[in-house]
Amino acid sequence: KQEVTQIPAALSVPEGENLVLNCSFTDSAIYNLQWFRQDPGKGLTSLLLIQSSQREQTSGRLNASLDKSSGRSTLYIAASQPGDSATYLCAVQGGSEKLVFGKGTKLTVNP
């Protein structure tokens, strides 16, 4: 059974800092890995999707990497802003095409 772990569970940083969120998964037979953002009381918004054959994806200040063999992914946020404050969720999609989610990292960026 696939399990997804995100560390840390919560992170507080000052504005402008670069930061890394971590995600690990137990079964390397994945189709893709996705990072989502969730704002309080709202649904999830897709940030980045990395196919299993890819090593990284970038969108603006966000960069996600994937090391499938070691079961790890990182989400790098450059020059963090208060508007980046949210919970970030990692999810992996396997052969069944279902998504398995981690419990998330709650990020607070302080002005």
Next chain:
Amino acid sequence: DADVTQTPRNRITKTGKRIMLECSQTKGHDRMYWYRQDPGLGLRLIYYSFDVKDINKGEISDGYSVSRQAQAKFSLSLESAIPNQTALYFCATSARRPETQYFGPGTRLLVL
């Protein structure tokens, strides 16, 4: 207008009551999903449907049922609600080729 809508957005009900949560999408996707989110447990898949005639149980389907009335509509029912079904419920959709899922805004359900 939002691509994935959920009704109601908030609901309070009593133990033993039947309740239906509805999801509609305008993205033209074949695949639809129902999740619940609990503090400390993350999102867990309840049911999913790859097309109108295809319904599958997810990780935690006990106590729930679903209906796919059309490509655009997927409803989740709690036949006899119990307090531990208090949670935030999300509907999501995706296209036929595996790609990202698009989530609705969620329904916050409280069972007293």
